[in-house]
Every structure is written in C-alpha cells, then in structure tokens.
Amino acid sequence: MKIVVVDYGMGNLRSVAKAIEKVAPAGARVEISAEAGRIAAADRVVVPGQGAMHDCMREFLARDLRETVRQAAQSKPFLGICVGMQMLFEHSEEGDTPGLGFISGRVRRFADGMSGPDGARLKVPHMGWNEVHATTTHPLWQGIAPDARFYFVHSYYCQPEHGAATAATTEYGHRFTSAVAQANIFSAQFHPEKSAAAGLQLLSNFVTWQP
Template identity: 85%
Template sequence: MMKIVVVDYGMGNLRSVAKAIEKVAPAGASVRISSEAGEITAADRVVVPGQGAMHDCMREFLSRDLREAVHQAARSKPFLGICVGMQMLFDHSEEGDTAGLGFIPGRVRRFADGMLGPDGVRLKVPHMGWNEVRPVSDHPVWQGIGEGERFYFVHSYYCEPADPVATAASTEYGLRFTSAAAQANIFSVQFHPEKSAAAGLRLLSNFLNWQP
C-alpha cells in the first residue's frame, strides 16, 4: 500500500493539498498530514506545501526538527515541493534574507516593482491568478498536460536555479521565470496544483505514478 505524507510544519494549505491527492491516489493508498519524522521517513512519497513568508516557513520547519527526515526523503524517494515548499528547497531567498534547505542550488528573488506586461500595463506584485506554464523538458510529471496549460499562482518571489537544467517549466510574468524545477527524485512547482482544476489533479496523479 502506497504511503503518502503531506508534511505539516504549521504553514501551508495542508488539507486542500491532501484532499486533492486523495482524489487521484491509487486504491488503498494512505494520505497522511504529519509532523512526525518517523512517518516522513516511512512514507513512499513526500509532499511539502507552503504559503506565507519564507522566513516564517523556515522558522516553523526548523523548530519541528524535520530537516533530517525531509532531507532523507529528498535524497531517496519521490518528493514534491509546492509554492513556498518549492522555494524552501533552494539555497537562499531574498525574502527576509533567509537561508533555505539547499537541496537545489540557486536562489529565490522578488519580482521587481514596475514590471510591464506585453500590453504595456503595469503588473501587480504578487503575481496572483491563472497563468500559462510551459514545460521545457519531457519530465514524466508533465505526461498528458498540454503545452501552455494554465495553473493557479499566488507569489511575490520566484526561484532561479543555478543550473538552467533544473528548470522543468517556465512562465511569463514581466520576465520568464522558473515555475517548476526538477532534480533527481525531486519535483517542485511554484503554482498550486491543488487549486488548478483538472490540470493540477493530472500533475498530482503523474507525481504519484512517477518512478524516478
């Protein structure tokens, strides 16, 4: 029986993420929201969501002594980061001058004020709402998801991998930014698949079937 753990560190849309995963999980699979290191270690797949400020998320995460269990999961099993859960995987964020977990080399930067869209209209920060995601690789998590499919975003900061090869998809918002990153058994997305209707559910289903 597949065991899926959504990591609870006090931040993030945990129940919505868990409910979305339950909709697409294989029959008999267990979907748990947990802050227990032992459950994370025993899981077959691990999901780290997140929302809010990066420094708050990292503080709460580290206060629960989850780093080693999550680090082991990120090295050894299919691992999904969502929104701030993606940003936490990088080395450093400009938000609060915050150190991340360093699983993916790179940094997290803030969208500049005064960015303009293709129509010349000033873009708001945070980037909020539906936007196109364009895969730049044939990663299995994109299976059955069309080029330019729309997903739901809410964020003021974006990830910038040190190695462009880590970019699994990009999105345009004043600039082209990395909206999904992949490395070995880690896949991470800046958008919210749990809020992204059929495309989001397909991505979660693909993650559960992925064999890195």
C-alpha cells in the same frame, strides 16, 4: 502506498491532501504529519507551503524536520509546492532567509513596476491563472496540454544556478522558472491543488511516478 504531506504549521495542508486523495490509487493512504518516523516510512513525500519564507523556515526548523526531509528528498518521489519549492533553494531575498540548500540557486522578488506585453503595469504578488511552459519531457507533464494554465500566488520566484534544473517557465514581467526537476525531486511554484484538471493530472502523475 503511503503518501505524507509534511505538516510544519504553514500551508493549505488539507487542500493538498484532499487533492492527492482524489487521484491516488485504490488502497493508498494520505497522511498529514510532522512525525519523523511517519515521514521516513512514506513512499512519497509532499512539502507544501504558503506565507512568508522566513516564517516557513522558522516553523520547519523548530519541528526539527531538516534531516528527515533531506533524506526523503534523496530517496523517494518528492514534491514541493509554492513556498515548499522555494525552501529547497539556498537563499531567499524574502527576509534574507537561508533555505535548505537541496537545490543550488536563489529566490528573488519580482521587481516593482514590471509591465506586461501590452504595456500594462503588473501587480506584485503575481496572483491568478497563468500559462506554464514545460521545458522538459518529465513524467509529471504526461497528459497535460502544452502551455496549460495553473494557479499562482507569489511575490518571489526561484532562480536555479543550473539551467538544467528548470522543468517549466512562466512569463510575468520576464520569464521565470515555475517548476524544477532534479533527480527524484519535482517542485512547482504554482498550486496544483487549486489548478483544476491540469493540477489534478500533475498530482496523479506524481503518485505513479517512479524516478
């Protein structure tokens, strides 16, 4: 098995690769690459991301990765992480940035002045551990406790056009989509590579997932 973490100059690529290596089956090879041929030859593809959406999209397009990644997203198990999830949508409010359009919907910014259940003001970005409420019986949730906690760092959240795409929600000021599943695509706003046992279980599920 060959798993490629797509390198477009943004994101904690090595942390993601190391976490996948830890849970991958014996004999699996995990690579970090921006080469179209290596991505096309992969059995599974991961697109991580962190930082500003417009910077991520600029670097992604500068490496001419759109078509290669589009084909991967249509044909093999595909995982997007954080901004790697946001990039799959049609448009982001961050920098008025067009996305890849693989998933219908938009990316919006958390409003300033949001309050939690106790009335305390919530900070933006949303940073730290929070509960993730699975809304589907997707294979990537196998072995993960209901309302498990995952690690987040983000100021923007995805709003799918079709509710059926939502695979999990999280509460922060309001309920937002924290994971999306569509055919052979699964994407998470949180960072599984930073989310201890629950995150490793999700990555383990991904490397054995057969959509």
